[in-house]
Amino acid sequence: MRQVFRKLAEDRSSMLGLALILIVVFAAILAPWLSTHPGDVTEFHTAIRLSPPNADNWLGTDRMGADIYSRLLYGARITITIAVVAILVAVLIGVPVGLVAGYYEGLGSDLLMRGSDVFLAVPQIVLAIAIAQTLGPSIENVILALSVTYWPFWARLVYAETRSCKNETFVEAAIALGCSPWRVMVLHILPSISSSIIVRTTIGMGGTILTAATLGFLGLGPPPPTPEWGRTIAESREFLPMAWWYAAFPGLAIFIVVMGFNLLGDGLRDVLDPRLRRASSGK
Amino acid sequence: MEKRDMSSLSAGVRRRTLLAAGAAVGVAGLPRIAEAQRGGGGRIVFANGSAYDTMDPHATFDVGRVAYRLNCYDGLMRWVDNPPKLEPWLAESYTTSEDGKTYTFKLREGVTFHDGAPLTAEDVVYSMERILAVKKGAFPLFAPLVAPGSTKALDRHTVQFNLTTPSAIFAATTHDIYVVNSALLKRNERNGDWGEAFISRNDAGSGSYIIRRFDPARGFLAQRFDNHFLGPAGIAEIDFRYVAEVNSRVLGLIRGDFQGTDPYMPQDQIVRLQGDANLNVLEAESTRLFYACIHNQRAPMNDVNFRKALCHAFDYDGWINNILGGSVVRNTGVVPNPMWGAPKDLAGYTYDIDKAKWYLARVQAPMREIVVAGMIGYEQSIQAASLLQNGLTRAGIQSRLLNEPWPVVSNKMRDPEQMYDLLFLWRSTYYADPHNWAGELLATERHRGGNASYYSNPEVDRLLAEALATPEQAKRAPLYEQVARISSEDAAAIFIHNTKWYGPFRKNVSGVRFCPIGDGQEMRWLSIA
Numbered sequence: 001m002r003q004v005f006r007k008l009a010e011d012r013s014s015m016l017g018l019a020l021i022l023i024v025v026f027a028a029i030l031a032p033w034l035s036t037h038p039g040d041v042t043e044f045h046t047a048i049r050l051s052p053p054n055a056d057n058w059l060g061t062d063r064m065g066a067d068i069y070s071r072l073l074y075g076a077r078i079t080i081t082i083a084v085v086a087i088l089v090a091v092l093i094g095v096p097v098g099l100v101a102g103y104y105e106g107l108g109s110d111l112l113m114r115g116s117d118v119f120l121a122v123p124q125i126v127l128a129i130a131i132a133q134t135l136g137p138s139i140e141n142v143i144l145a146l147s148v149t150y151w152p153f154w155a156r157l158v159y160a161e162t163r164s165c166k167n168e169t170f171v172e173a174a175i176a177l178g179c180s181p182w183r184v185m186v187l188h189i190l191p192s193i194s195s196s197i198i199v200r201t202t203i204g205m206g207g208t209i210l211t212a213a214t215l216g217f218l219g220l221g222p223p224p225p226t227p228e229w230g231r232t233i234a235e236s237r238e239f240l241p242m243a244w245w246y247a248a249f250p251g252l253a254i255f256i257v258v259m260g261f262n263l264l265g266d267g268l269r270d271v272l273d274p275r276l277r278r279a280s281s282g283k
Numbered sequence: 284m285e286k287r288d289m290s291s292l293s294a295g296v297r298r299r300t301l302l303a304a305g306a307a308v309g310v311a312g313l314p315r316i317a318e319a320q321r322g323g324g325g326r327i328v329f330a331n332g333s334a335y336d337t338m339d340p341h342a343t344f345d346v347g348r349v350a351y352r353l354n355c356y357d358g359l360m361r362w363v364d365n366p367p368k369l370e371p372w373l374a375e376s377y378t379t380s381e382d383g384k385t386y387t388f389k390l391r392e393g394v395t396f397h398d399g400a401p402l403t404a405e406d407v408v409y410s411m412e413r414i415l416a417v418k419k420g421a422f423p424l425f426a427p428l429v430a431p432g433s434t435k436a437l438d439r440h441t442v443q444f445n446l447t448t449p450s451a452i453f454a455a456t457t458h459d460i461y462v463v464n465s466a467l468l469k470r471n472e473r474n475g476d477w478g479e480a481f482i483s484r485n486d487a488g489s490g491s492y493i494i495r496r497f498d499p500a501r502g503f504l505a506q507r508f509d510n511h512f513l514g515p516a517g518i519a520e521i522d523f524r525y526v527a528e529v530n531s532r533v534l535g536l537i538r539g540d541f542q543g544t545d546p547y548m549p550q551d552q553i554v555r556l557q558g559d560a561n562l563n564v565l566e567a568e569s570t571r572l573f574y575a576c577i578h579n580q581r582a583p584m585n586d587v588n589f590r591k592a593l594c595h596a597f598d599y600d601g602w603i604n605n606i607l608g609g610s611v612v613r614n615t616g617v618v619p620n621p622m623w624g625a626p627k628d629l630a631g632y633t634y635d636i637d638k639a640k641w642y643l644a645r646v647q648a649p650m651r652e653i654v655v656a657g658m659i660g661y662e663q664s665i666q667a668a669s670l671l672q673n674g675l676t677r678a679g680i681q682s683r684l685l686n687e688p689w690p691v692v693s694n695k696m697r698d699p700e701q702m703y704d705l706l707f708l709w710r711s712t713y714y715a716d717p718h719n720w721a722g723e724l725l726a727t728e729r730h731r732g733g734n735a736s737y738y739s740n741p742e743v744d745r746l747l748a749e750a751l752a753t754p755e756q757a758k759r760a761p762l763y764e765q766v767a768r769i770s771s772e773d774a775a776a777i778f779i780h781n782t783k784w785y786g787p788f789r790k791n792v793s794g795v796r797f798c799p800i801g802d803g804q805e806m807r808w809l810s811i812a
Binding site for chain 2: 137219238
């Protein structure tokens with residue numbers, strides 16, 4: 001484990017990714033203290049609407065005169081919450097399904113995997129839009145839409161890994177020693193495939209945030225006045241190019257956090273999963 | 284019988300300078316247009332923010348989709364110019380019976396549909412019956428007045444409407460009796476659908492332009508009808524495109540891809556267009572009320588104290604002066620300020636959170652989260668909803684914003700169960716009469732058809748009925764003023780501002796004649812260089 005951290009620490013791009021993620025996470029946690037106008041999540045000041053960045057409103061104001069910087073900080077909370085909960089739920093569904101389907105053979109296993117194929121057959125974003133649209137705009141529904149559409153990716157991954165792991169000597173040994181199937185799956189197979197899951201989860205975070213922002217952009221995210229980043233960009237369209245700051249800063253925030261997760265995910269993959277190592281890393 | 288010919292109706296119509304030198308028009312009272320200058324070439328591409336989902340002139344009744352009705356179909360009468368004047372169109376003249384219940388219209392002779400078939404009284408009867416049968420579009424306007432089967436063709440060019448009750452506004456609404464080619468529709472009728480499947484995608488009119496192509500995703504393209512009874516229109520081809528994004532409409536206009544667009548955009552974009560050297564942004568005082576429906580029948584909004592709290596929670600000054608940059612004026616009552624029948628001394632409500640809280644403390648029903656709706660694609664309604672939410676939060680009322688597209692919104696408005704708690708929208712002019720606002724928005728009989736606040740007050744109903752039964756404007760005006768006062772006291776809705784019209788066009792477009800009815804989208808007057 002220590003070796004993993006050391007290798008990761010040597011990779012500059014992974015460290016940059018980690019730093020970006022930490023910045024956003026801290027911004028989210030410390031939003032009430034870091035924001036200059038904490039009330040602006042719900043309070044408007046129409047007299048100063050669409051002000052460019054200035055000493056009082058560091059990143060300018062939006063169409064209702066609310067401080068964009070403060071709303072971005074609170075928006076980080078929503079983004080992080082959506083991504084973490086959605087991914088967690090997707091992992092909690094996908095990993096057990098993949099493990100069981102990969103370990104056992106037969107009709108039950110086929111049924112589980114064909115079930116996940118059904119979800120994979122439809123483009124993930126289209127399915128998420130359909131679910132979010134049907135259920136109505138709210139944070140809970142966005143999380144549900146993302147979890148429901150994301151779990152098959154983990155199921156597929158874990159299924160393939162379990163299948164190849166099942167014939168390894170240590171698994172056979174465990175079975176020969178009389179371990180129960182659950183014990184074999186959870187204590188023997190799962191730890192050995194955990195690196196793939198971690199890599200997939202980290203990279204998946206970026207994608208999830210992007211999809212959540214897309215849903216917000218389309219008006220399917222949490223309703224106003226929630227300072228969701230995607231919706232802020234959607235609102236800003238009508239005021240472009242005059243109010244460039246209105247779209248630029250939320251866009252930059254999404255870029256930073258997605259970039260952070262992708263860089264960290266790539267770094268983790270190099271360290272944990274040598275088979276998929278980046279060609280350019282030369283290690 | 285009281286004879287009303289068109290010269291009396293258009294009394295006060297000044298000969299337009301544009302037309303002063305124009306060829307004399309043979310028929311007395313014809314809209315005076317310089318026919319000699321008509322029939323030019325060119326094409327105008329107009330970017331429209333609303334989608335055209337049908338080409339059936341009897342299926343829609345809104346400004347967003349008015350272009351095909353106005354340009355491809357003709358009505359008995361037509362509203363033109365600003366202030367609006369009711370001009371003869373397919374009809375040459377009409378008479379009203381003593382009891383005000385029988386209207387006899389004399390049709391212009393020699394009018395033909397696009398396929399060459401003559402337009403006769405039978406087509407008018409068919410069109411009226413069709414409006415009553417398909418129950419869409421202008422149906423709520425005619426349903427209380429005209430019984431199915433009561434309209435008669437007295438001869439080839441005379442049609443008689445027999446109203447169930449006298450109506451001072453009937454003639455004013457005949458603009459919306461768009462006459463369709465009955466023979467063509469009957470040939471294309473499927474299972475008694477009144478030709479709905481056919482006409483929703485095909486042309487069946489006599490208007491200035493012939494629909495040549497229609498695609499709900501793109502819009503419609505129409506070519507000039509050279510045999511129109513007023514002579515050919517100025518531009519050879521009109522191309523109305525559905526362009527949902529405000530920025531695409533604005534950039535397209537600046538680049539020259541479009542020659543005109545609708546003004547449904549934030550004021551900031553209008554200012555941007557005004558600064559462009561290649562564009563003319565026409566301005567006119569309009570009669571278009573911006574307001575918020577309050578569902579008067581659902582708790583807690585059924586308590587007048589709660590409705591008054593809502594009215595005091597909207598920041599009118601911030602809205603008009605900051606968000607709309609002072610481009611509109613406050614309208615405290617149901618009737619737009621420039622219209623007769625609007626009381627000049629109605630104070631209305633002010634943004635006052637303390638008063639809102641005071642009224643709120645007197646509400647009996649338990650509080651709950653209310654849903655405030657705006658319309659996707661109509662930025663102002665969404666912004667107004669946000670602004671109200673801000674005030675509601677300060678007053679201590681929980682609310683949730685919901686933005687939905689116009690087709691969804693218009694369906695929900697017709698159902699009291701599905702109607703939102705509050706909804707921000709406009710009431711445009713469909714006929715230039717205070718009844719267009721006071722009557723359509725407040726009368727109990729307009730529930731499910733215009734009165735989306737589901738407001739009901741017997742005194743208001745009585746005043747409106749009396750106003751409808753009174754022909755003289757001087758006697759009707761005080762009745763509407765009274766209705767405006769009562770509905771303000773009842774806080775029937777949040778009345779906000781009267782809109783100013785902006786018409787962004789390229790500089791090579793001339794001849795735009797704005798009329799609040801149709802929002803300046805009648806293309807036959809235009810020329811393009």
